[in-house]
Amino acid sequence: MAGVQEGANLELDVTLESVTEGVLVTATVTAPVTGECARCLEPVAQTMQVWCRELFSYEQGSGSYEQAGGDAAEDGYSLDGDLLDLEPVLRDALVPALPLAPLCRDDCPGLCAECGVLLAQAGPEHGHERAVDPRWAGLQQRMTTQAEPAGSPGPEKREESGRGRP
Ligand SMILES: [Zn+2]
Ligand SMILES: [Zn+2]
Incomplete structure:
Protein backbone atom coordinates (compact mmCIF):
# COMPACT_ATOMS: atom_id res chain seq x y z
CA MET A 1 0.00 0.00 0.00
CA ALA A 2 2.90 2.33 0.66
CA GLY A 3 6.49 2.52 -0.40
CA VAL A 4 9.50 4.67 -0.98
CA GLN A 5 9.67 5.69 -4.60
CA GLU A 6 12.67 4.79 -6.68
CA GLY A 7 15.04 7.69 -6.90
CA ALA A 8 13.54 9.40 -3.88
CA ASN A 9 15.91 11.45 -1.78
CA LEU A 10 16.75 9.89 1.54
CA GLU A 11 18.13 11.90 4.37
CA LEU A 12 20.87 10.02 6.15
CA ASP A 13 22.59 10.53 9.43
CA VAL A 14 25.27 7.89 9.54
CA THR A 15 27.88 7.06 12.13
CA LEU A 16 30.65 4.60 11.31
CA GLU A 17 32.58 2.97 14.10
CA SER A 18 35.56 0.75 13.68
CA VAL A 19 35.25 -2.36 15.79
CA THR A 20 37.26 -5.54 15.97
CA GLU A 21 35.01 -7.50 13.63
CA GLY A 22 34.47 -4.78 11.11
CA VAL A 23 32.56 -1.52 10.89
CA LEU A 24 29.54 -0.76 12.96
CA VAL A 25 27.08 1.41 11.09
CA THR A 26 24.49 3.41 12.93
CA ALA A 27 22.09 5.26 10.70
CA THR A 28 19.00 7.35 10.96
CA VAL A 29 17.09 7.48 7.69
CA THR A 30 14.39 9.91 6.79
CA ALA A 31 12.50 8.81 3.69
CA PRO A 32 9.51 10.10 1.80
CA VAL A 33 6.73 7.52 1.71
CA THR A 34 4.01 7.57 -0.88
CA GLY A 35 0.98 5.38 -1.17
CA GLU A 36 -2.77 5.31 -1.08
CA CYS A 37 -4.93 6.15 1.87
CA ALA A 38 -6.31 2.88 3.21
CA ARG A 39 -9.73 4.44 3.69
CA CYS A 40 -10.31 6.79 0.79
CA LEU A 41 -7.62 5.65 -1.71
CA GLU A 42 -6.40 9.20 -2.19
CA PRO A 43 -2.65 9.62 -2.64
CA VAL A 44 -0.73 9.87 0.59
CA ALA A 45 2.68 11.46 1.00
CA GLN A 46 4.43 11.43 4.31
CA THR A 47 7.92 11.02 5.69
CA MET A 48 9.10 8.29 7.94
CA GLN A 49 12.19 7.96 10.02
CA VAL A 50 13.87 4.73 10.98
CA TRP A 51 16.94 3.97 12.98
CA CYS A 52 19.20 1.03 12.36
CA ARG A 53 22.50 -0.38 13.49
CA GLU A 54 24.30 -3.08 11.57
CA LEU A 55 27.71 -4.61 11.66
CA PHE A 56 29.61 -4.90 8.42
CA SER A 57 32.15 -7.58 9.07
CA TYR A 58 35.46 -7.79 7.29
CA GLU A 59 35.34 -10.11 4.36
CA GLN A 60 36.27 -13.62 5.30
CA GLY A 61 38.84 -15.56 3.34
CA SER A 62 37.35 -16.88 0.15
CA GLY A 63 37.89 -20.46 1.32
CA SER A 64 35.77 -20.23 4.43
CA TYR A 65 33.23 -18.14 2.57
CA GLU A 66 32.69 -20.86 0.03
CA GLN A 67 32.57 -23.54 2.67
CA ALA A 68 29.73 -21.75 4.33
CA GLY A 69 27.83 -22.03 1.08
CA GLY A 70 24.82 -19.92 0.32
CA ASP A 71 24.10 -19.30 3.96
CA ALA A 72 27.02 -16.93 4.31
CA ALA A 73 24.97 -13.95 3.28
CA GLU A 74 22.44 -14.60 6.00
CA ASP A 75 25.01 -14.09 8.71
CA GLY A 76 24.91 -10.39 8.14
CA TYR A 77 26.55 -7.75 6.04
CA SER A 78 30.14 -7.73 5.06
CA LEU A 79 32.50 -5.17 3.67
CA ASP A 80 33.35 -5.45 0.02
CA GLY A 81 37.00 -4.55 0.26
CA ASP A 82 36.91 -0.94 1.39
CA LEU A 83 33.36 -0.51 0.22
CA LEU A 84 30.33 -0.55 2.41
CA ASP A 85 26.99 -0.89 0.67
CA LEU A 86 24.34 0.75 2.78
CA GLU A 87 21.47 0.07 0.42
CA PRO A 88 20.45 -3.38 1.72
CA VAL A 89 20.66 -2.10 5.28
CA LEU A 90 18.41 0.82 4.53
CA ARG A 91 15.96 -1.38 2.66
CA ASP A 92 15.82 -3.91 5.49
CA ALA A 93 15.21 -1.09 7.95
CA LEU A 94 12.64 0.78 5.90
CA VAL A 95 10.49 -1.98 4.46
CA PRO A 96 9.23 -3.46 7.74
CA ALA A 97 8.58 0.05 9.03
CA LEU A 98 6.36 1.03 6.13
CA PRO A 99 2.80 1.72 7.17
CA LEU A 100 0.52 -1.16 6.21
CA ALA A 101 -2.50 1.06 6.10
CA PRO A 102 -1.43 4.64 5.53
CA LEU A 103 -4.03 7.31 6.07
CA CYS A 104 -4.19 10.67 4.32
CA ARG A 105 -5.04 12.04 7.73
CA ASP A 106 -5.76 10.43 11.06
CA ASP A 107 -9.46 11.18 10.96
CA CYS A 108 -10.00 10.38 7.30
CA PRO A 109 -13.70 9.63 6.96
CA GLY A 110 -13.09 7.37 3.97
CA LEU A 111 -15.67 6.62 1.32
CA CYS A 112 -19.41 6.58 1.64
CA ALA A 113 -20.46 2.95 2.05
CA GLU A 114 -23.57 3.62 -0.05
CA CYS A 115 -22.30 5.50 -3.06
CA GLY A 116 -18.49 5.49 -2.74
CA VAL A 117 -18.13 9.25 -2.78
CA LEU A 118 -15.21 10.83 -0.90
ZN1 LIG B 1 -8.09 9.22 3.27
ZN1 LIG C 1 -23.12 8.44 -0.34
Whole structure:
Protein backbone atom coordinates (compact mmCIF):
# COMPACT_ATOMS: atom_id res chain seq x y z
CA MET A 1 0.00 0.00 0.00
CA ALA A 2 2.90 2.33 0.66
CA GLY A 3 6.49 2.52 -0.40
CA VAL A 4 9.50 4.67 -0.98
CA GLN A 5 9.67 5.69 -4.60
CA GLU A 6 12.67 4.79 -6.68
CA GLY A 7 15.04 7.69 -6.90
CA ALA A 8 13.54 9.40 -3.88
CA ASN A 9 15.91 11.45 -1.78
CA LEU A 10 16.75 9.89 1.54
CA GLU A 11 18.13 11.90 4.37
CA LEU A 12 20.87 10.02 6.15
CA ASP A 13 22.59 10.53 9.43
CA VAL A 14 25.27 7.89 9.54
CA THR A 15 27.88 7.06 12.13
CA LEU A 16 30.65 4.60 11.31
CA GLU A 17 32.58 2.97 14.10
CA SER A 18 35.56 0.75 13.68
CA VAL A 19 35.25 -2.36 15.79
CA THR A 20 37.26 -5.54 15.97
CA GLU A 21 35.01 -7.50 13.63
CA GLY A 22 34.47 -4.78 11.11
CA VAL A 23 32.56 -1.52 10.89
CA LEU A 24 29.54 -0.76 12.96
CA VAL A 25 27.08 1.41 11.09
CA THR A 26 24.49 3.41 12.93
CA ALA A 27 22.09 5.26 10.70
CA THR A 28 19.00 7.35 10.96
CA VAL A 29 17.09 7.48 7.69
CA THR A 30 14.39 9.91 6.79
CA ALA A 31 12.50 8.81 3.69
CA PRO A 32 9.51 10.10 1.80
CA VAL A 33 6.73 7.52 1.71
CA THR A 34 4.01 7.57 -0.88
CA GLY A 35 0.98 5.38 -1.17
CA GLU A 36 -2.77 5.31 -1.08
CA CYS A 37 -4.93 6.15 1.87
CA ALA A 38 -6.31 2.88 3.21
CA ARG A 39 -9.73 4.44 3.69
CA CYS A 40 -10.31 6.79 0.79
CA LEU A 41 -7.62 5.65 -1.71
CA GLU A 42 -6.40 9.20 -2.19
CA PRO A 43 -2.65 9.62 -2.64
CA VAL A 44 -0.73 9.87 0.59
CA ALA A 45 2.68 11.46 1.00
CA GLN A 46 4.43 11.43 4.31
CA THR A 47 7.92 11.02 5.69
CA MET A 48 9.10 8.29 7.94
CA GLN A 49 12.19 7.96 10.02
CA VAL A 50 13.87 4.73 10.98
CA TRP A 51 16.94 3.97 12.98
CA CYS A 52 19.20 1.03 12.36
CA ARG A 53 22.50 -0.38 13.49
CA GLU A 54 24.30 -3.08 11.57
CA LEU A 55 27.71 -4.61 11.66
CA PHE A 56 29.61 -4.90 8.42
CA SER A 57 32.15 -7.58 9.07
CA TYR A 58 35.46 -7.79 7.29
CA GLU A 59 35.34 -10.11 4.36
CA GLN A 60 36.27 -13.62 5.30
CA GLY A 61 38.84 -15.56 3.34
CA SER A 62 37.35 -16.88 0.15
CA GLY A 63 37.89 -20.46 1.32
CA SER A 64 35.77 -20.23 4.43
CA TYR A 65 33.23 -18.14 2.57
CA GLU A 66 32.69 -20.86 0.03
CA GLN A 67 32.57 -23.54 2.67
CA ALA A 68 29.73 -21.75 4.33
CA GLY A 69 27.83 -22.03 1.08
CA GLY A 70 24.82 -19.92 0.32
CA ASP A 71 24.10 -19.30 3.96
CA ALA A 72 27.02 -16.93 4.31
CA ALA A 73 24.97 -13.95 3.28
CA GLU A 74 22.44 -14.60 6.00
CA ASP A 75 25.01 -14.09 8.71
CA GLY A 76 24.91 -10.39 8.14
CA TYR A 77 26.55 -7.75 6.04
CA SER A 78 30.14 -7.73 5.06
CA LEU A 79 32.50 -5.17 3.67
CA ASP A 80 33.35 -5.45 0.02
CA GLY A 81 37.00 -4.55 0.26
CA ASP A 82 36.91 -0.94 1.39
CA LEU A 83 33.36 -0.51 0.22
CA LEU A 84 30.33 -0.55 2.41
CA ASP A 85 26.99 -0.89 0.67
CA LEU A 86 24.34 0.75 2.78
CA GLU A 87 21.47 0.07 0.42
CA PRO A 88 20.45 -3.38 1.72
CA VAL A 89 20.66 -2.10 5.28
CA LEU A 90 18.41 0.82 4.53
CA ARG A 91 15.96 -1.38 2.66
CA ASP A 92 15.82 -3.91 5.49
CA ALA A 93 15.21 -1.09 7.95
CA LEU A 94 12.64 0.78 5.90
CA VAL A 95 10.49 -1.98 4.46
CA PRO A 96 9.23 -3.46 7.74
CA ALA A 97 8.58 0.05 9.03
CA LEU A 98 6.36 1.03 6.13
CA PRO A 99 2.80 1.72 7.17
CA LEU A 100 0.52 -1.16 6.21
CA ALA A 101 -2.50 1.06 6.10
CA PRO A 102 -1.43 4.64 5.53
CA LEU A 103 -4.03 7.31 6.07
CA CYS A 104 -4.19 10.67 4.32
CA ARG A 105 -5.04 12.04 7.73
CA ASP A 106 -5.76 10.43 11.06
CA ASP A 107 -9.46 11.18 10.96
CA CYS A 108 -10.00 10.38 7.30
CA PRO A 109 -13.70 9.63 6.96
CA GLY A 110 -13.09 7.37 3.97
CA LEU A 111 -15.67 6.62 1.32
CA CYS A 112 -19.41 6.58 1.64
CA ALA A 113 -20.46 2.95 2.05
CA GLU A 114 -23.57 3.62 -0.05
CA CYS A 115 -22.30 5.50 -3.06
CA GLY A 116 -18.49 5.49 -2.74
CA VAL A 117 -18.13 9.25 -2.78
CA LEU A 118 -15.21 10.83 -0.90
CA LEU A 119 -16.75 11.82 2.42
CA ALA A 120 -14.02 14.39 2.99
CA GLN A 121 -15.18 16.19 -0.14
CA ALA A 122 -18.88 15.45 0.15
CA GLY A 123 -19.04 17.12 3.52
CA PRO A 124 -20.74 16.15 6.76
CA GLU A 125 -24.21 16.69 5.35
CA HIS A 126 -23.73 13.86 2.89
CA GLY A 127 -25.90 10.93 3.72
CA HIS A 128 -28.53 8.59 2.43
CA GLU A 129 -32.04 8.15 3.61
CA ARG A 130 -32.18 5.07 5.75
CA ALA A 131 -35.81 4.50 4.95
CA VAL A 132 -36.45 2.36 1.92
CA ASP A 133 -37.66 4.22 -1.11
CA PRO A 134 -41.45 3.84 -1.09
CA ARG A 135 -41.35 2.61 -4.68
CA TRP A 136 -39.28 -0.36 -3.55
CA ALA A 137 -40.98 -1.02 -0.26
CA GLY A 138 -43.69 -3.17 -1.79
CA LEU A 139 -41.22 -5.24 -3.74
CA GLN A 140 -39.01 -5.74 -0.73
CA GLN A 141 -41.95 -6.90 1.31
CA ARG A 142 -42.93 -9.41 -1.32
CA MET A 143 -39.39 -10.80 -1.56
CA THR A 144 -39.17 -11.16 2.21
CA THR A 145 -42.43 -13.04 2.26
CA GLN A 146 -41.35 -15.34 -0.55
CA ALA A 147 -38.05 -16.13 1.14
CA GLU A 148 -39.88 -17.69 4.04
CA PRO A 149 -41.37 -21.04 3.14
CA ALA A 150 -44.60 -21.95 4.87
CA GLY A 151 -44.11 -23.47 8.29
CA SER A 152 -40.54 -22.27 8.60
CA PRO A 153 -39.19 -21.66 12.09
CA GLY A 154 -39.61 -18.23 13.57
CA PRO A 155 -37.09 -15.46 13.09
CA GLU A 156 -35.30 -16.25 16.35
CA LYS A 157 -34.43 -19.79 15.32
CA ARG A 158 -33.35 -18.72 11.88
CA GLU A 159 -30.92 -16.27 13.35
CA GLU A 160 -29.34 -18.93 15.51
CA SER A 161 -28.65 -21.25 12.64
CA GLY A 162 -27.32 -18.37 10.62
CA ARG A 163 -24.71 -17.67 13.26
CA GLY A 164 -22.83 -20.87 12.58
CA ARG A 165 -19.44 -20.96 11.01
CA PRO A 166 -19.06 -19.01 7.83
ZN1 LIG B 1 -8.09 9.22 3.27
ZN1 LIG C 1 -23.12 8.44 -0.34
